[in-house]
Amino acid sequence: MENNDQILDEFLLEAREIFDQLDIDFVQLEQTPNDKKLIGNIFRAMHTLKGSSGFFAFHRLEKVAHAGESLLSKLRDGALSLNTDMADALLETSDRLREIINTISALRAEPDGDDSNLIENLKALTEGKASIKTTNTADTNSQNSANPKPVVNAELSSDDSLIISKQDNAIESPPIQSELDATPKVDIKLDSDVTQIFQSIEASTSHPQTVENDPMGVSKSTEIAAPVKVSVELLDKLMNLVSEMVLARNRLLSFASNSVDLNFMGTVRTIDMITLELQERMMKTRMQPISQVWTKFPRLVRDISHECGKKVELIQIGSETELDRTLLEGIRDPLVHIIRNSVDHGIETPEQRLAAGKKEIGTVTLKSMHENGMVVIEITDDGAGINIPLVAKKAVEKGLITQEKLAKSSDREIIDFIYLPGFSTKEKITNLSGRGVGMDVVRTNVQQIGGSVDIASSSKGTTLRLRIPLTLAIMPAVFVRCKDQRFAIPQNNLFEMVRHEPKPDSPGLEDFYGVPVFRLRNKLIPLLFLTKELNLSNDSPNPNEPLSIVVVQAAGIRFGLVVDEVLFMQEVVVKPIGPLLKTTNVYSGATILGDGRVALIFDIAGMAVRSGLISKLMDKQFEDEIEGDVESEKDTEPMLLFDLLDLDRIAIPLNYVDRLEMFHASKVEQRGNSDVILYGDQIMKLIWLSEYVEGSTQKGLYGDEKLSVIVHYHNGNPIGFVVKQIHDIVSIPSEIIMISPPQKGILGSSIVDESVVSILDVKDILNLSGLSQYVEPNVVNSLNTNLSISNASAVN
Amino acid sequence: MQAYSTFSIDNLYFGFLTAEVVELTKGLDITPAPLGPKAVSGFINLRGQIVSAIDMRTRLGLSPGVHDENTISIFFKYQGTLFGLLVDEVNDILELDQSTFEDPPSNLSSAAQDLILGVHKLPQKLLLILDPNRIIAGIVETQNN
Numbered sequence: 042m043e044n045n046d047q048i049l050d051e052f053l054l055e056a057r058e059i060f061d062q063l064d065i066d067f068v069q070l071e072q073t074p075n076d077k078k079l080i081g082n083i084f085r086a087m088h089t090l091k092g093s094s095g096f097f098a099f100h101r102l103e104k105v106a107h108a109g110e111s112l113l114s115k116l117r118d119g120a121l122s123l124n125t126d127m128a129d130a131l132l133e134t135s136d137r138l139r140e141i142i143n144t145i146s147a148l149r150a151e152p153d154g155d156d157s158n159l160i161e162n163l164k165a166l167t168e169g170k171a172s173i174k175t176t177n178t179a180d181t182n183s184q185n186s187a188n189p190k191p192v193v194n195a196e197l198s199s200d201d202s203l204i205i206s207k208q209d210n211a212i213e214s215p216p217i218q219s220e221l222d223a224t225p226k227v228d229i230k231l232d233s234d235v236t237q238i239f240q241s242i243e244a245s246t247s248h249p250q251t252v253e254n255d256p257m258g259v260s261k262s263t264e265i266a267a268p269v270k271v272s273v274e275l276l277d278k279l280m281n282l283v284s285e286m287v288l289a290r291n292r293l294l295s296f297a298s299n300s301v302d303l304n305f306m307g308t309v310r311t312i313d314m315i316t317l318e319l320q321e322r323m324m325k326t327r328m329q330p331i332s333q334v335w336t337k338f339p340r341l342v343r344d345i346s347h348e349c350g351k352k353v354e355l356i357q358i359g360s361e362t363e364l365d366r367t368l369l370e371g372i373r374d375p376l377v378h379i380i381r382n383s384v385d386h387g388i389e390t391p392e393q394r395l396a397a398g399k400k401e402i403g404t405v406t407l408k409s410m411h412e413n414g415m416v417v418i419e420i421t422d423d424g425a426g427i428n429i430p431l432v433a434k435k436a437v438e439k440g441l442i443t444q445e446k447l448a449k450s451s452d453r454e455i456i457d458f459i460y461l462p463g464f465s466t467k468e469k470i471t472n473l474s475g476r477g478v479g480m481d482v483v484r485t486n487v488q489q490i491g492g493s494v495d496i497a498s499s500s501k502g503t504t505l506r507l508r509i510p511l512t513l514a515i516m517p518a519v520f521v522r523c524k525d526q527r528f529a530i531p532q533n534n535l536f537e538m539v540r541h542e543p544k545p546d547s548p549g550l551e552d553f554y555g556v557p558v559f560r561l562r563n564k565l566i567p568l569l570f571l572t573k574e575l576n577l578s579n580d581s582p583n584p585n586e587p588l589s590i591v592v593v594q595a596a597g598i599r600f601g602l603v604v605d606e607v608l609f610m611q612e613v614v615v616k617p618i619g620p621l622l623k624t625t626n627v628y629s630g631a632t633i634l635g636d637g638r639v640a641l642i643f644d645i646a647g648m649a650v651r652s653g654l655i656s657k658l659m660d661k662q663f664e665d666e667i668e669g670d671v672e673s674e675k676d677t678e679p680m681l682l683f684d685l686l687d688l689d690r691i692a693i694p695l696n697y698v699d700r701l702e703m704f705h706a707s708k709v710e711q712r713g714n715s716d717v718i719l720y721g722d723q724i725m726k727l728i729w730l731s732e733y734v735e736g737s738t739q740k741g742l743y744g745d746e747k748l749s750v751i752v753h754y755h756n757g758n759p760i761g762f763v764v765k766q767i768h769d770i771v772s773i774p775s776e777i778i779m780i781s782p783p784q785k786g787i788l789g790s791s792i793v794d795e796s797v798v799s800i801l802d803v804k805d806i807l808n809l810s811g812l813s814q815y816v817e818p819n820v821v822n823s824l825n826t827n828l829s830i831s832n833a834s835a836v837n
Numbered sequence: 838m839q840a841y842s843t844f845s846i847d848n849l850y851f852g853f854l855t856a857e858v859v860e861l862t863k864g865l866d867i868t869p870a871p872l873g874p875k876a877v878s879g880f881i882n883l884r885g886q887i888v889s890a891i892d893m894r895t896r897l898g899l900s901p902g903v904h905d906e907n908t909i910s911i912f913f914k915y916q917g918t919l920f921g922l923l924v925d926e927v928n929d930i931l932e933l934d935q936s937t938f939e940d941p942p943s944n945l946s947s948a949a950q951d952l953i954l955g956v957h958k959l960p961q962k963l964l965l966i967l968d969p970n971r972i973i974a975g976i977v978e979t980q981n982n
Binding site for chain 1: 866868869870871872873874877879880881882885886887888889918920973976977980
């Protein structure tokens with residue numbers, strides 16, 4: 042019922058617009074009676090009205106409009122030419138229709154009334170007869186109840202709620218001029234003016250409803266105030282003014298913070314609050330629900346699935362999520378592409394689905410939500426997923442990658458090929474998709490509006506995740522200091538802020554083969570030092586100094602940005618910085634601070650790419666996030682993979698690994714019967730793992746050789762495990778396959794990526810090497826403890 | 838006759854058409870732009886607009902100087918965007934005709950050759966005429982390569 046009401050409201054609005062246009066057209070027609078185009082316009086308007094009336098079963102409306110239309114069609118075809126009688130009759134038709142419409146809008150139903158005179162008259166004219174002169178006896182009761190000039194109604198409705206409607210929503214052009222410059226002179230009048238604007242905006246955005254107190258108590262009438270149509274340019278202009286206002290407010294705030302004048306400070310606070318609200322409201326005027334774009338999709342899915350012979354159901358979740366209207370335009374095409382892909386490529390035919398043990402009807406789920414100041418749109422299908430071998434094959438065919446390289450590529454790198462222009466795995470080009478202009482368009486369009494696209498795919502389906510900023514103009518940002526400069530980090534990218542204090546018992550910054558990392562709740566986070574990234578200084582950070590780390594996330598990658606100081610948080614207006622810094626990729630714009638100086642805003646994703654983090658770490662983290670739900674983290678344990686001479690793929694649990702180092706063999710010294718090396722201000726005992734692990738061979742040392750050493754702190758003393766080569770961190774399933782007979786130094790084996798990995802028995806080796814009073818390292822991951830204990834018997 | 842706004846950088850005397858100049862402002866704060874092109878000194882807030890400031894000493898391959906409150910920015914528009922040129926000192930506007938004009942000498946340094954349209958031989962000194970558009974276009978081109 043509510044839905045019908047909404048449709049009716051739309052119809053009434055449309056009808057009013059038509060009448061307004063008709064009035065102008067009729068007058069024009071009298072002056073230029075032979076203007077065929079004009080008659081055509083009027084005819085069409087009348088026709089539209091008739092059609093819509095038929096839909097709502099408003100028979101009076103339909104009949105009158107029909108009679109008018111008949112006459113107009115004769116005029117349009119040139120069978121008759123317009124005379125005053127006809128013009129009068131047509132104008133009367135228009136008036137009558139308007140009356141009826143007004144009554145409908147008041148009563149929500151068509152009033153009774155007799156239009157036979159008017160209709161007869163029109164008929165006579167249509168047949169070329171003279172006008173039947175009638176006085177305007179349209180004895181409708183409509184005039185009485187019609188209320189063409191709505192006034193402010195504030196009356197009690199039946200359920201005792203008072204609803205007030207403001208009809209005087211004349212939006213005055215806002216008197217916010219650049220008066221609000223640096224001068225702290227503040228006009229109180231501004232305050233009230235602004236409030237007034239709010240009210241008018243409010244009145245124009247929400248549909249105020251009035252409930253008249255019907256004496257009969259039967260029919261409730263709802264008056265809709267026609268929304269004011271405001272041109273987009275005007276909205277943009279207002280938006281810009283609001284942006285300027287925010288900037289001026291920021292400057293004012295910095296003045297106020299140095300002031301002792303209580304009155305001034307109070308006024309500034311008022312301005313601050315009003316500006317905030319003004320900004321929010323202004324944003325609201327541009328916000329529209331995503332359902333505006335989604336409404337077309339059920340039909341789209343139906344058509345495509347019919348054409349492919351598939352059965353697909355579309356589920357929409359969160360269609361009320363609001364987005365800035367310019368962004369809404371920007372996501373329309375990408376979404377169409379994605380949905381087409383999902384149905385055409387993703388979902389299998391019913392037979393295939395049944396064979397694969399899936400439900401016959403495939404589903405495509407559209408889901409949108411707000412997340413960290415961004416709008417996230419997920420398009421999930423439960424189809425076959427991306428055929429990675431096929432994508433790989435096509436990539437090789439197209440010469441995008443060599444076979445050798447392909448063998449080394451991860452699934453994720455292969456999936457990335459689908460973003461390339463002209464890349465399609467479809468054998469045949471269909472009407473729907475396969476022309477290869479899909480994913481590249483999606484990515485380009487989404488990136489243009491400052492968003493990002495992620496894909497996760499498995500045999501259970503594919504999920505595309507679009508992250509779209511809410512709005513482009515104003516955003517919250519965190520300001521950080523680096524040397525003597527201030528920079529802004531968009532809050533969208535911000536994950537958390539950590540102050541890292543080095544303590545003697547906890548691992549500080551660790552070196553992961555050139556990449557500094559630190560542990561954030563048992564997760565390794567790569568670090569970027571802002572001073573180094575920006576070439577502001579080459580000094581290495583002092584490991585004993587506390588670090589301010591801003592943990593950010595971009596393109597699915599989480600990393601820490603080490604800054605000199607975290608300053609404050611502020612709403613900033615993003616301004617373009619022109620073409621000269623485009624290729625640095627690390628700035629997305631700039632903003633003006635309270636003191637009038639410029640601060641650059643970082644493009645966190647660009648920075649991750651520039652520093653090489655994205656290509657280095659993309660695979661790992663992305664898969665972590667997607668598979669996190671499916672595979673519980675408890676079933677695997679991170680281990681460091683390394684080789685010994687003649688024995689490949691050995692893994693050591695990561696919590697035994699404190700640092701990785703390279704030493705020149707010449708630095709190794711003899712102490713008694715063991716090898717040691719000077720490590721910082723400590724002496725590190727070296728353990729040649731090849732001596733302890735069965736199957737590996739030992740060879741002599743050459744002075745210029747480099748040793749790879751895994752450093753482990755044992756009761757506070759460093760111990761270095763010498764290995765041949767260090768590879769990577771892998772997730773090892775906790776289920777360990779025992780080897781029979783047991784191999785010295787090896788706890789057992791596990792299978793990773795379809796090959797066997799031997800797990801080092803660290804405890805055993807430490808015992809054998811004479812460090813008998815072995816104490817478990819401070820293990821955070823309890824699993825490892827269990828793992829070591831339960832399997833210890835197998836070896837000892 | 839054409840009007841030239843003249844200014845000096847590192848004791849050299851430069852000018853470009855007055856019609857190109859939007860405004861001159863002294864002593865604006867410059868926010869440096871790390872990783873940006875060398876010739877871009879940073880960004881200036883010109884009444885709410887963010888303007889790239891070009892260090893003319895670097896751009897012209899002259900000896901580097903320090904910018905302070907006496908540095909003057911000459912603003913002009915290139916393809917609809919405002920840019921600021923940082924110069925040492927601004928001099929008079931001169932009305933000159935073509936009779937004193939000559940093409941630049943061919944052995945000019947490559948950094949300058951691209952930017953200097955020619956030279957007016959004034960009684961006391963030489964006035965080098967700059968092409969402001971090339972100043973920006975040149976930086977954009979090196980960025981794209």
